[in-house]
Amino acid sequence: MPDFATFSSLLRVTAKYEMPTVRSQLLEVVRDAYPETFGGLVPSKPLGENVFNGPTPHPNEVLNLFLQQKLTSALPMAYYMAVRRGLSSLMDRRLPRNATLSLDVLQSAIGGLMALREAELNGTHRLIFGSPPCSDMGCPSNIPTDPVALEAYQKVFNDIVGPSQQGTRALQIPESNEDFAWGVQFINPYVCSSCAERWSFGHANLREEIWAMLPDAFGLTG
Numbered sequence: 001m002p003d004f005a006t007f008s009s010l011l012r013v014t015a016k017y018e019m020p021t022v023r024s025q026l027l028e029v030v031r032d033a034y035p036e037t038f039g040g041l042v043p044s045k046p047l048g049e050n051v052f053n054g055p056t057p058h059p060n061e062v063l064n065l066f067l068q069q070k071l072t073s074a075l076p077m078a079y080y081m082a083v084r085r086g087l088s089s090l091m092d093r094r095l096p097r098n099a100t101l102s103l104d105v106l107q108s109a110i111g112g113l114m115a116l117r118e119a120e121l122n123g124t125h126r127l128i129f130g131s132p133p134c135s136d137m138g139c140p141s142n143i144p145t146d147p148v149a150l151e152a153y154q155k156v157f158n159d160i161v162g163p164s165q166q167g168t169r170a171l172q173i174p175e176s177n178e179d180f181a182w183g184v185q186f187i188n189p190y191v192c193s194s195c196a197e198r199w200s201f202g203h204a205n206l207r208e209e210i211w212a213m214l215p216d217a218f219g220l221t222g
Contacts (some may be wrong), residue, residue: 002053002115004056004173007026007052008065011155030066030074032048034047034066034074036073041207047077048057048081049081057099058083059078059089060101061087061099064099067105076220079220080214083109083110084167087113108145116210117170123209123210124157126157127206136194139192140152156174160203166213171211
């Protein structure tokens, strides 16, 4: 994979001089790094701007290129990569011109960020605090107002959503997870294994739900 500047130049040249074979090869890279389906979000492979060699481009820069080149299928993921860092990154006045978003694009990005953040907060609250009591009588969730249970709930909630100024973690697997046979499991010494597994699968479903709403959130449908 070339650096982003070279990739951008090649992509523009293949469009201008109608070079479908070379362009198709470039778009394969785009489809891999900016997947069209939820199944393409593989934690072990680089996604978004991290796929490029050399200096990592600002996600705004990538989004502008994809909009200019009309790479429609990659736009939901490109918008997400731009907004996940939060408003300070989207609107940073120190950004170079090619990483500065137009007013219309910025409006779509901010609207999408707010929609994702709301879905993320509501879904995570429902997942953790709306779950029925655990069948394990020794689990803290059986006494939800107990300080131990509240601490456990708050830790998992914070690991998923993070602070608001950091944008959104809507599609991110929390760092406090580890691999296990069927997916990921929350590492939390206060929560029983059955609750950890239940929350883990619930969070995987939440990520898929949020993925499905990306096009609408950023005004890419209709």
